[in-house]
Structures are given as structure tokens and as C-alpha cells.
Amino acid sequence: MDYAQSVINRLKRIEGQIKGVLGMMEEGKDCREIVTQLSAARSAIDRTMGVIVSSNLEQCVRESVEKGEGTEHLVKEAVELLIKSR
Template sequence: MDYPKDIKNRLKRIEGQVRGVLRMMEEEKDCKEVITQLSAVRSAVDRSIGYIVAKNLESCLIEQQEKGESAEEVIQEAVNLLVKSR
């Protein structure tokens, strides 16, 4: 899959957030602040997973439709990927 630039940018922002959390820990910031930032990172990762799965599902469904094949297997694979990521 050719990943779009916007998903790569999302992941770079997440990378920056993680570096920020590490910096907070090195500066011995309050635990609540660190946890709040880690929760934001987790949310960003979850949204990125959903986006990647959705884009992949979209392209696979189009491909299946063009072949005249059933999309059930592709849909089930996408559901499994989302469930596994939780």
C-alpha cells in the first residue's frame, strides 16, 4: 500500500508527542500531566490505525468489486485488524 502523505504527517506528530512526554518525564513533571499527554498519544495512534484500515479497506473493496468477487473476506480482515489493535 502506498501510504498517503497525510498519514505520514500524523505519525510524525505522534512521534513529536512521544518525545514531548519523554522530555516531561526527564523534567520530572507531574504524573497527571504525563498521563494526560500519553492519553493524547494513544488517541492519536488509535485514530491513525482507523484511518489506515479504512483507506486499505476502501482500496481492497474497489479491487474486489472490479474482479466481481465478494467483499466479505476483505471486510472481515479489516474488522480483525481493528479488534486486534485494541
């Protein structure tokens, strides 16, 4: 599967957030600030996983429809992936 540049950019921003948290820890910042930043990074990761799964689902459904195949199993698999990621 090809990943959109927007998804790659999201992950690069998350990488920057994590590096920022490491810097905060090295500076001895307050734990509340660190936890807040980690929570923001986790939320960004969750949203990115949703984007990846939905993009993949869209592509797979399109291919299945073109082949005349059913798509129910694809939707079920996507939902299971999202549930598993929680």
C-alpha cells in the same frame, strides 16, 4: 500499499508528542501531566490505525469489485484488525 502523506504526517505528530513526553519526564513533570499526554498519543495512534485500515479496506474493496470478486471477507478482515488493535 502506498500510505497517504496525511497518515505519515499524523505519525510524525505522534512522534513529536512522544518526544514531548520524554522531555516532560526528564524535567520531572507531574505524573498526571505525563499520563494525560500519553493518553492523547494513544488516542492519536488509535485514530491513525483506523484511518490506515479504512483506506486499505477501500482500496481492496475497489480492486475486488473491479475483478468481480466478493468483498465480505475483506470487511471481516478489517474488523478483525481493528478489534485486535484494541
